[in-house]
Amino acid sequence: MNWSFLKTDIDAGDFLIDCRAQSAYEEETLEGAYYYPFIKKAFGSDPESQKKLYGPLLAVIQEFQKSKKNRIIVFDEGMGMFSTRAVYLLRSMGIKESYVFGQKWPIEGKKEKGKLKFEPAIADKTKPIEGVVDKAYMERNLTKLQIFDARTMEEYEGRLPRLTAPEDGTLCGRLPGAFLWDWRNLYDGEANLIDKTVFKKRLNGFPFMPERPTVIYDYNGARSCLLALMLKEAGYIDIATYQGSWFEWRKSSLPKQAVSIFGQKQTAQAAPRVGGIDRKKV
16 A cells, blocks of 8 residues: 555654544444544534534644644554545544544554543534535536546446435435545455555546546545545645535435335436446446
């Protein structure tokens, strides 16, 4: 793996964040590791939701700065969506020395029962987070954007509203014009991130231009962050994630494709082809 946002070493100068399940953290974690439950939550992009996201991020940064540590290392079971989400958001808030730990749990090192759990307060006010856009931005620029959908084929085609615990009566579908890049295809058969050269080669199959504004979404803004980190490193200049993602968009009156109601007869339309590229394939 040759991604610069990954680190495979941990030392005493690192501020550690554990993004595994809370029960796993409380049972055993690396000594001194913190746990921030907010990283697993879904947030819309309205002002009140932004405050709920911004407050915890600010708390992480303040605790890190107070600790006098050199860098932030975030880990979960194995370079997954929550550790990459934390790193993407921290970097977007200006903490560039934030990295995903590039090894799977269990990680070597001194262990202890997790006890540094934070439930930070909601922020009174927010500032724009670089690389994170809201629904209003998406509505204004929908026809001008290159859009990646980081969900699964089933979600993209309107057969599932979300991958985990879908509920009957929930709206399925996708944002208009989005290309699918199934988040799971960012990993190889051993659940390691694919090599950067492999990723770049696959990118050549998309009629996207690296300099054009590109937005990535999924169901709740988590899976898209890994693809965003990889695209930035692969040379894409203007990259953002849509924080509200399908969790928010499905509730709006804005245009949608492949629409169906989960639990009813599925009527998802076929994915269009553009420039000879099947939008259903990576």
